[in-house]
Amino acid sequence: MRKEGSYTxxxxxxxxxxLECETVxxxxxxxxxxxxxxxxxxxxxxxxxxIFLTRNLKVENPGKRxxxxxxxxxxLFHFFDDILGKDGRRYVPYLMTxxxxxxxxxxxxxxxxxxxxxxLNVTIALAVMSIVLIEYxxxxxxxxKGFIRSFIEPVPVLLPINIMExxxxxxxxxxxxxxxxxxxxxxxxxxxxxxxxxxxIPFSAYFDLFDGLIQAYVFVFLTTLFMSEQMExx
Amino acid sequence: MLRIDLNxxxxxxxxxxxxxxxxxxxxxxxxxxxxxxxxxxxxxxxxASQTQQKANELKSQYEAALAGADGExxxxxxxxxxxxxxxxxxxxxxxxxxxxxxxxxAKTAIELEREQEMKKLQNQxxxxxxxxxxxxxxxxxxEQQSSSLYDQFLKETGGTYDTNRA
Numbered sequence: 001m002r003k004e005g006s007y008t009x010x011x012x013x014x015x016x017x018x019l020e021c022e023t024v025x026x027x028x029x030x031x032x033x034x035x036x037x038x039x040x041x042x043x044x045x046x047x048x049x050x051i052f053l054t055r056n057l058k059v060e061n062p063g064k065r066x067x068x069x070x071x072x073x074x075x076l077f078h079f080f081d082d083i084l085g086k087d088g089r090r091y092v093p094y095l096m097t098x099x100x101x102x103x104x105x106x107x108x109x110x111x112x113x114x115x116x117x118x119x120l121n122v123t124i125a126l127a128v129m130s131i132v133l134i135e136y137x138x139x140x141x142x143x144x145k146g147f148i149r150s151f152i153e154p155v156p157v158l159l160p161i162n163i164m165e166x167x168x169x170x171x172x173x174x175x176x177x178x179x180x181x182x183x184x185x186x187x188x189x190x191x192x193x194x195x196x197x198x199x200x201i202p203f204s205a206y207f208d209l210f211d212g213l214i215q216a217y218v219f220v221f222l223t224t225l226f227m228s229e230q231m232e233x234x
Numbered sequence: 235m236l237r238i239d240l241n242x243x244x245x246x247x248x249x250x251x252x253x254x255x256x257x258x259x260x261x262x263x264x265x266x267x268x269x270x271x272x273x274x275x276x277x278x279x280x281x282a283s284q285t286q287q288k289a290n291e292l293k294s295q296y297e298a299a300l301a302g303a304d305g306e307x308x309x310x311x312x313x314x315x316x317x318x319x320x321x322x323x324x325x326x327x328x329x330x331x332x333x334x335x336x337x338x339x340a341k342t343a344i345e346l347e348r349e350q351e352m353k354k355l356q357n358q359x360x361x362x363x364x365x366x367x368x369x370x371x372x373x374x375x376x377e378q379q380s381s382s383l384y385d386q387f388l389k390e391t392g393g394t395y396d397t398n399r400a
Contacts, residue, residue, distance in 0.1 A: 033241040036248065043252045050260035057267045059274060066267075073264040093257040101252060116245075120238055125245035 011193045018189050035119035042104050083224045099220040106212025117181045127174035130223040138230035180215045
């Protein structure tokens with residue numbers, strides 16, 4: 001009994017340690033979190049992969065590598081472009097970046113890193129940037145007057161709700177991503193602590209790969225939808 | 235476990251940097267290539283449709299020319315047929331005329347011959363009659379001889395006539 005209790009305690013201790021957003025190092029008293037360091041790694045991987053993949057692009061007779069790259073990048077581009085339309089084309093590269101970043105972040109648990117999206121700082125940052133972009137796209141499209149008027153549309157009674165949406169949208173975006181990844185991470189850590197062999201594989205496939213990619217998709221898809229909604233002119 | 239601090243700002247900076255890097259290294263090259271290829275394909279399609287249009291124009295021209303040639307050929311054949319028909323008619327007409335003329339000539343020739351023959355015959359008959367009369371007068375025949383004489387005359391005339399006919 002005492003033995004089992006200590007075993008459970010050690011699992012819990014281990015889990016709490018895993019859940020902790022550790023400070024990797026600090027510069028001048030500012031602690032750099034693990035998520036930021038992992039983000040740097042992801043950035044480096046993405047950029048190096050991009051440079052490597054975009055070498056020797058040919059207009060005619062593209063190779064298999066180029067065709068796959070074009071299908072992936074073009075598909076992602078057109079996914080956003082179809083929703084946003086001509087006016088929103090300028091925001092597409094950012095949305096693609098976020099999609100790639102969240103996608104890689106969510107599945108990086110497979111490689112033994114802690115997903116940066118498990119850190120509330122990262123999801124808040126993503127959500128803040130999304131809401132800024134959403135509101136900016138409306139402002140850019142409609143001008144100041146149209147942007148302000150959009151708060152009392154379709155009827156002025158909705159003004160408080162429209163203002164609340166400014167906060168609800170990013171909070172829901174941020175918490176959905178954070179909760180999903182944190183939940184998946186906790187389940188995976190528990191599983192790994194209890195049954196370290198074989199059993200985690202299918203769960204990892206679901207929680208790390210499937211759920212991770214779905215959450216990346218949902219995040220950017222909702223951001224895009226909010227933007228196209230914001231840019232809609234009556 | 236939950237901490238919100240300056241790392242939020244770092245993440246924002248990271249995201250912006252990542253956005254700029256990826257836009258420069260991934261999106262621009264790939265989309266640029268795709269656009270270039272689309273422009274190339276569009277250009278080829280345009281030129282293809284232009285070529286086709288030209289070909290169609292030429293085809294309709296040729297078809298018109300061919301139709302004209304067909305009509306002309308038909309005209310020529312019809313003209314030739316008309317000409318041949320006219321020639322045929324003319325030849326037949328001419329042949330008919332000639333045949334008629336020949337028949338007519340033949341008829342007149344036959345008529346002439348017959349007349350001549352008749353005249354000759356009459357002359358002979360007249361000569362015979364004269365010789366018969368001469369005989370009767372010269373020999374002063376008896377009554378009983380007259381019938382045999384008559385028979386002789388008839389025989390002579392008939393013989394001459396028969397010989398003539400033959």
